[in-house]
Amino acid sequence: MEVSNQENGGLISVKSLEPIFIQPEKKPYNGTHLLSNLDRAVVAMMKTIYIYNLDGKTSSEAACDVIKQALSKVLVYYYPLAGRLKSNSDGKLFVECIDTEGVPFVEAIANFSIVELGDITVPDTPKFEKFIYEVPGVENILEMPLMTVQVTRFKCGGFALGLTMNHCVADGKAGMEFVNSWAEIARGVPLTTPPVLDNSMFMSGKRSPLDKSPTEKFNIVDISDVSNLESQYQKENTVYKSFSFDQNKLAELKKKAMEEDEGLKYCSSFTVLAALVWRARNQTLKMEPHQKSRLLFTVDIRSKLNTPLPKGFFGNGIVTSECTCTASELSENPFSFAVKMVQNAIKKVNEDYVQSYNDFFENISITIPPPSLTGTLVITSWTRIAFNSADFGWGEASQFGSVEIPKEVCLFSPAGIKETEGVMLILGLPVSAMNTFQELMNKV
Template sequence: MGEACEIEAIMSVKRFDPILVCPEIKTDDGYYFLCNLDQNIAVIMQTVYCYEPSDKDSKNVADVLRQALARVLSHFYPLAGRLTLSPDMKLIVRCTNEGVPFVDAVADCKMEVLGDITVPDPPTLGKLLHTIHGAKSILEIPLLTAQVTRFKCGGFVLGVAMNHCMTDGLSALQFLDAWTETARGMSLTTSAYIDRSFLRARQPPCINYSHNEFMEISDISNMTNLYQEEPMVYRSFEFDPEKIAKLKKIAMEDGVIKSCTSFVALAAFLWRARSKALKMKSNQQTKLLFAVDGRSKFDPPMPKGLFGNGIVLACCLCTAGELVEKPLSFAVEQVQNSIKMVTEDFIRSAIDYFEVTRARPSLTATLLVTSWTRLSFNSIDFGWGKPSQSGCGTLPEREVALFLPTGKDKTTTMLLGLPVTAMKSFQELIQVK
């Protein structure tokens, strides 16, 4: 972390006042419905994209991106509104067309000072993102903000902060692609389908599953104190195809499972190693939560170009003793079984469960894995070429781990934060032998 402090000291960023960017064409006003799948993930996702100097001058990049944003917001107009609460105390968007805060900024150094941004470094990367300080709740934070920071070398960085209640990974990428296409003077490849009403709760609600993802777990392993007493450190770990093949071989060596995907092997391996590193007691219950894309689970499938959250949380639940003492195949089988459980009826049941209980997934003794390995965030081209690298400003919750593509030979980067002593143990446990 010493390197991050050094970077923070030598990089100074001058921000100009935010400009509110509104949809170029007048759009609907009133209120925009957010479904129950959206309610549980109202956290700000921060992403940063680095663009190296190119033959194309970047002096006017902020103007180009701001004007393109105004045009594309005509298709994604709820992003220009503000969150509020409906009469039944659910999140809903007030379509005020208040606008998206857009900041033009200048750094006093070359972009190479940033180094590798795949590991979150909030003090440094926070300078490249427009955040709202002093907000008392998520209702006071705009649904989308953008900042373009130009560097002395001619390169620039785009920092985007977006509320997850508006988009999952696929629809966030759809919005960014539409923004880039607009900036390059192209028509949109995919039209935005913004009506989420087909995901309304059933009347009467029908809950057909236990939905352990919402279950409260007692912290009998004193992890809460560990997180409070020690600083969080973030690390990234690369898993190339050879390491992943070894993991799969270990998972299948006792014959319990016949095959598994890379995601399943990595998620199971991470869940076990993190539980060990946090010194969970043998009888400590622990959960693994991960997002499963529900678009193809519906019959007929969810509408093409869905702008929203088409994901549902799958859940594995067992004791830490079972997880770490049994072979890796046990954890892998847990993950596989939870994936099989996700059907249209399961997703409808999860929607109805929230309608009845208003429960939110508990994260005590829980690991929440999000995978972006199939999302091409490194292909976002506004006309200055593709980003040389991209990363997260910070992870939204301390329980979150992120799988990212590296762009080289199907290697996956695993990114997470842990208290410093737990991270020391984790770094040993995550070695594939």
């Protein structure tokens, strides 16, 4: 199989071999892995790429063999990834681990070097899709493997590790712990964080949603598109760009918010950036004053429960929280107004909130369509996940990137290797809206 396209005046191609299927080295379990209610809330594929410069330490062919053999060994611990997603009569999902095919593994060869690939921070889906393996002709997520692997060898001797992983099996933190465990086995060292596959604490609801009906409590409702937002994306191409905020810029945003509202004694980098992007995106999309605007984001609950999740918890340890107001409220109030809304949305995520959220998804079936994201900005933060940290024996990844980011999503990513280097936000907007958004970011 060969995938190619015209880039920079030359033919850039990736030639892929037929997939082989990697099974756990030994059969650790023969049954089913039940998914929790929190797992069922996020049925989507995560597609990521890691770039490794071998610098002559070994050949890319030998590296591919090491990675392949280590995958078979690490799947003994993370056996659900070798299973297949199934749905019961109630439309609830589980993972079947009995005599499944395993994880598809593809070797590929690129006719260009890593330098010619360029920066992979900002998604270029048509190009980056060459570095991941997706089963041809399969669109139903129930028919997709829970994980696929592709190792693409570059002309310069380095390689790209392309992964797809179903979010319903693990969130970003758990997924990266898997990759690090895989890398440790490749290096021949014991696992730093063995996985804990027990998710029984989220298997069934412990109480009914509190205070309000589920749709009101979690705002699981559609927003009317009174500003013709969808037509803007249809009329123009969507372009993706990244914007970096170092510690000085972040400090200025925090200072601005606290000076505007004396009640704000502390602001996190996440709250000020989320508020900034939410307001700027509304402005660039020219939302009508009475347009409802929603900010939706995930909150890691590992340390927010009365009994914290165990170290190495492999599953989804996240819930979503949101804040909603009209476009006019967002634009006419000071910056601190949006910051406080974000803060309050984070603060409400406690034990009761998580259990209510858990109970709500107890009754959700895969056959029920998710609510529309019209008028919604979704923020996913990866700033506390070291995606480039996996060392398979030849050093950490030199680059990391997401293959695609939906148009409603803004990704927060580390701006460098060290946390002190700040935060990078990456998002897509229609061309004219992006020009305005860039002007607003330049004024920050």
